[in-house]
Amino acid sequence: MMNAAGITKEKIRKNVLGSVFLTIFLDLVGFGMFIPVIPLVARRFGASDSEAVAVASLYSLGTLLAVAILGRLSDSMGRKKLLLGTVAVSTVAQVLTGLAQSYPILLAVRFIAGMASGNISVAQACISDVTTPQERGKSMALIGIAFGLGFSLGPAIGALISLLFPNESLLGIGIAAAVLNLFNLIVVARRLPETHHGLAGPEMRDLITHVKQASESKKDEQITGVWWQDFRHLVQDKGFRIVLLLGFLQVFGFIGVESVLSLMLNDAFMITEQRQQYYAFMYIGFMLVLVNGGLTRPLIQRMGEVRTLNLGQLLLGITMIALPLVAPSLPLLYLFLFTLAAGSGLSNPSISSLTSRLAPNHMQGFALGTSQTLGALARIVGPATFGVLYQSMGGGRSLFVSAGLMLLGWIVAVLGLQSTHKRFMAEKVAGA
Structure with a gap:
């Protein structure tokens, strides 16, 4: 009790x-x-x-x-x-x-x-x-x-x-x-x-102590004040470097779908009415909610972040290959929009959690901000890149590039994060 x-x-x-x-x-x-x-x-x-x-x-x-x-x-x-x-x-x-x-x-x-x-x-x-x-x-x-x-x-x-x-x-x-x-x-x-461990009030003391004790393997140092030195410190960890790369590939590849999906709905699936296109985007959003609310948490708890990330990236890769091939079938469109949402819903929280767990306690904001910076960079260059690809590759087949990026990320994660997965699972067993 x-x-x-x-x-x-x-x-x-x-x-x-x-x-x-x-x-x-x-x-x-x-x-x-x-x-x-x-x-x-x-x-x-x-x-x-x-x-x-x-x-x-x-x-x-x-x-x-x-x-x-x-x-x-x-x-x-x-x-x-x-x-x-x-x-x-x-x-x-x-x-x-x-x-x-x-x-x-x-x-x-x-x-x-x-x-x-x-x-x-x-x-x-x-x-x-x-x-x-x-x-x-x-x-x-x-x-x-x-x-x-x-x-x-x-x-x-x-x-x-x-x-x-x-x-x-x-x-x-x-x-x-x-x-x-x-x-x-x-x-x-x-x-x-206020949640920052060095600035929080007394009402947070017990919770902060609990979290710090559970994370005691990470040294509580001070930031240097020079961002590139802190960044160099972060990327000394091989797992952190891989997760940063995966985060970038995830956003850059997914933006390929996001930026041309409305064009694909119009050109390949014959959904020309704007209201019907909104329904498709809303469907993706609601499926994301269902996956994150009902599937992601128990999977991460059971399989760990690395395996959940692997599953999500594999789903995204398969989806991006399938979407151009199943047109103009609307039932298959909505099937693969679900796998699109499922892949994203499994991958993104896993990447965020891995970024946080691999960063020192005193650099959580900087580490997560660095990851989001790379994601924002992908969102800037992604639409222009895939707009050109959509035009030059004859429409939806441009998603094959996105699929290649997702599958590349999947291979990198499977091969490069094995030791990270074993370490986190061992920590889970030790803390049980």
Whole structure:
């Protein structure tokens, strides 16, 4: 039976995980709400089609520049301050997006919004602060659930607001997104304690002690203050280098599907109605939620992060080969959209958990921020790369390149992370 101290620790942990989930979820809802209207608004401002697509790339560029910086700052300034600050900036950016009256202003405010969304590295650091290495994989799956929910609900909400306010859709979405951010700001301010072990208050002491004891094999050193020296320290670990590579390949390969899927739905599967395309994206999002909520956690607990990652990458590789080949069959399309969601839902939390477990305690924010930086870089160069491939390779066959990247990652993980898997499983047995 849990004593009073155990109940308090569990309550604090739930508050932290709930606040982190809400922050990421509302970030993704806010981003997704603009997906249906931003390209059309950019066109109205005189932008070409390529310039309209560039709005999303600039958003990712802002995230790229911010994730490592924010993660590193949270290692010295604390997690809560950074989350409050970035949510406040995001609130302002959403309002300014709604008020934008020209293409350059639209670019600028979406770039700022992208920088604010770099707080995902801070959110991940919060999770690592309050979870033991054995619990971390299950808790990181919350990020996948938040992504899935935000990705599925965001475009639907944005489309609904566009229908209700056809003449002021951008402003309506901007205000709605800002209201959600204000709610998030209140929740974080009231419910999220500071989780950084060196800056947390007395209410966190028991939980921090518990987590540090469970992670005592990692030395609690000080960051050097020079990012490239800290990075060099991180990549001395072979497993960490491999996980960084896998994270990049995962995002770069998956973005190949994400960036051309709407084109494939139109060209290969004959889904020309925009509303029907939204259904396909929402289906992926809901399947991500189901996989992360019902499958990822028990699999990581049973098989470990490495084996779960292997399974996810194999599913993604098979899916990306199959999708161009099964067109125009709609039943097979939805079957492989499920395996797409399953592969992503298994791989992403595993990579996040491995990144955290292989990094020293004092560099959690920096390590997770570095991983997110590489992911953001992949999101910038990926759409342009696969857009060219889609055009030059005759459509959906461009996904074969994505499949090759996923299968390459699968081979690297199977061969390169065996010792990491054995070590973590031995730690699990020892801690049982």
